Amino acid sequence: MRRITLTCGIAGLIVLRLCADAIVPIPPNLKAEGIPPIPAPLMEKLNRYSEARTAFLLDWHPVRREILISTRFGEAPQIHRVAMPGGARTQLTFFPDRVGGGLFDPRDGEAILFSKDVGGAEFFQLFRQDLRTGDILLLTDGKSRNTGVVWSPSGRRIVYSSTRRNGKDTDLYVADPSDPASTRLLLQVEGGGWSAVDWSPDETRITVLEFRSVNDTSLHLVDVATGKRELLTPAGEKAAYTGGYFGKDGKGIYLTTDRDAEFHRLAYMDLATRKIEILRSDRNWDVDDIAVSRDGRRLAYTVNEEGISKLYVMDTATRKDLRLPPLPVGVISSLRWHNNSRELGFTLSSARSPADVYSLDVETGKFERWTFSETGGLNPETFSEPELVRWKSFDGRMISGFLYLPPKKFSGPRPVIIKIHGGPEAQYRPGFLGPDNYFLNELGVAILQPNVRGSSGYGKTFLQLDNGMKREDAVKDIGALLDWIATRPDLDKDRIMVTGGSYGGYMTLAVMTHYNDRVRCGLGVVGISNFVTFLERTEAYRRDLRRAEYGDERDPKMREFLLKISPLNNAHKITKPMFLVQGKNDPRVPAAESEQMVAAIRKNRVPVWYLLAEDEGHGFVKKKNRDIQLAATVLFVEQHLLK
Secondary structure, eight states: OOOOEEOOOOOGGGEEEEEETOOOETTTTEEESSSOEEEEHHHHHHHHHTOOOOEEEEEEEESSOEEEEEEEEESOOEEEEOSSSTTTTTOOOOOSOOOOEEEEOOOSSSSSEEEEOOOTTTOOEEEETTTTTTEEEEHHHHHHHOOEEEOOTTTTOOEEEEEETSSOOOOEEEETTTTEEEEEEEEESSSOOOEEEEETTTSSEEEEEEEEEETTTEEEEEEEEHHHHHHHHOOOOOOEEEEEEOTTTTTTTEEETTTTSSSEEEEEEETOOOEEESSSOOSSSEEEEEEOTTTTTTTEEEEEETTEEEEEEEEETEEEOOOOOOOSSSSSEEEEEOTTTSSSEEEETTTTEEEHHHHEETTOEEEEOOOOOOBBBGGGGSSSSOEEEEETTTTTTEEEEEEOOOOTTSSSEEEEEEEESSSSSOOOOOOOOOGGGHHHHOOOEEEEEOOTTTSSSSOOOHHHHSSSSGHHHHHHHHHHHHHHHHTTEEEEEEEEEEETTHHHHHHHHHHHHHGGGGOOOEEEESSSSSSHHHHHHSOOHHHHHHHHHHHOOOOOOHHHHHHOOGGGGGGGGGOOOOEEETTTOOOSOOOOOHHHOOOOOOOTTTOOEEEEETOOOOOOSSSSHHHHHHHHHHHHHHHHHOO
């Protein structure tokens, strides 16, 4: 029973005090099984960590020096406007669900476009909001999935991808955003990986990216008037391309590619000859973001050097990089040029700084911080900074990751949480840990974030080492990590928990079936439990894209292999406590994947906790749900890892 007492505080103020035995009620949108009552004092203590915020750059105003950002003050991230560096965040959208995108009308900035789904189902709809009146106009059909909006330079039209025709293929549509009735089909395609990249300066052509897998993409050029499509990259070639941004004269495009190389390199394609010129051949790391200034004179790009972002700006006439002032070490994303072509905006995060928005004047070198996100009243300078660690796997290949150690006040070998990223074509980078800092600072638990084979950022060979029949080689990388942990005197090899979300959720379940005797417990979030049922049930627009990574379950030999390695069919090996978390509306990994795994593990008569959110999708977004998930996770760690 929750009880509240009133006591007289300092200077006679009335203070609410929660009794030690008060508990937090589970809201009706959450289904909690096996989870013990959550003490109210714990939730109060966690509040300092869960209130940490972030801010991400969305767009520059086309005329004024102000920006759009995504940040959260209520339940879910919304769009805000910031009128100056350090200025107030003025909220523009107010919805119970997360709002994505956020682009100013390029003509005068008096309207914005944004996207929004319902309950995490990811069937995004596009909206136009008039900032003068507040009126919101639905631009799409209200049912399909609509993504990848790109404004034309004049602001008269947009292009975007939509599954409205058949629910599977991401066709391209063009529309006047002030008139939804003007929407017309520009390009009919096959596959769920098509998206527009950029309009030509004269608005007669659009570059389009076709994604088949992380290792296999193509660039196309589409005539806006006729819909005629030309393949820009060699037919039948298996290489990866990103970008496709026009130069000022419209005669060529800037891109990145791993063609004839291990890493994505910055390049320029002459559209008349289709010749690709590699602009930076001396950097053996991926170029992972590019942005061309409005006047075409400058190109900004970032290089991912073993997880750390390095920012460069190239003069497009001389092809030489400008001299830039030193920037804080961290992870940089969302490069955006102001229309003045001098100021570059971006988002930057690090272990001791939440994601925040910054700008750099490349002519004067002036570096300014636009947002100052809160850390719940905690001093971020006390947060742990990561150590880059490496270990040798079963085949002699070196695997790396980031190790966060708790403060020195915790003595002796520390328990370890191994947190495996999703994707699998993703990479843990040393950004802000947010609420995870609680495990370090308050519980003395070390956090180790591995980048097993199949992770991006280490070259295309490494990226493909877990494909198809090689899937469990990535699991063996965690087995080698367990061996490495045993060599570290500051880590406790007998107290290890494995966790992860999405593909990391699969890896968590797989590690529990392979190394059950070497870990204390596992926590899987929206994880794949059976590759066959997953591939048959994941949404149609992404099914073939996932088959390219995991294998095609329709092939008898591959189906047999996928069933053999699926955690569901090896659940009898799990004898340690498990906690599974799932969103009911998940379009990627359907809720059935977690439901069937929970049922299977319970047959082993071991503790199984299960948390299902009725109003979430692929992971929890809403703060009230995330708070319950965090508190339950802390209880799970305290009961099953620390004891």
